[in-house]
Amino acid sequence: MADLSNTETSSSINRDLSVRTRRQRKPKKNLIPVGIGVLVVIVIIGFLLAMKSALLGFFWLTGIGFGFILQKARFCFTASLRDPYLTGSTSLTKAVLIAFVVTTIGFTAIKYGAFIRGLPIPGQGYVVPISFATIFGAFIFGIGMVISGGCASGTLMRVGEGFYMQLLSLAFFIVGSLWGAHDFGWWKLHFMIEGKAVFLPDVFGWFFALVIQLLFIGLLYILADRWEQRGQKQG
């Protein structure tokens, strides 16, 4: 780590020394003891939850793992859709597409595993009709997440990082979710029920559903890559 910061400060930009010394730097606090303390608390809470119910303990661990990766990777669903337009960069778009590939294969394996053993396929409750409500809702959500500076996971992660302005986003995110859940029945009855629920393996068979979905993601990946190359030529 020390090497890396050294090479960075001695890079090609030569600034006035005054800039460097202008801001008296506070000595940074050593955060390692805090980190160890937090880790201990996480483990203790994990044990307490696991004693109450194993599933709760599992959720606790996966939730923390998810947040940790999200923060360290600077992974952001908003940026994956916004940056191609703003900066011409599609690195996050491609990362999201790769994540889709992984989840596609993983979920297919889980569902197919249940299917061949004759068990009820998990998660089928989420196969819901698609309609214009889906498109319209996605559009509104897209506008909202660009204005508020993050999607659901991004907002949660940044509040945890200490970016308090997004507490505002979080508050209204909760209000909106509760409101949506409250009126969900009405929306379902009036808008969503007319659509048709499509579960790809029912239409194409398990193998071809997987292949078709992966091909489609692959196509998007190629498009994203092309978009980035195109931007570079112009710049």
Add this chain to the structure above:
Amino acid sequence: MTEKIVDALGEACPVPLIKAQNAIKELAVGDILILQIDHSCAMKNVPEWARKEGHNVEIEEVDDGEWEIIIEKV
């Protein structure tokens, strides 16, 4: 050679990026833009955009969770 400091503290993505894009337009080649940010997301997309445009970029962590992105216009 002039230096311009742009304060984007407390601004959520993508505001810091837009501020940087607007500020750099007014600078001459060789000038330096210092963008102050505290939104971790801007740590990623601002340098990415600037490097793509061909500018020189440096990032300094000024304080815990507070950074200065230094961009030299090329």
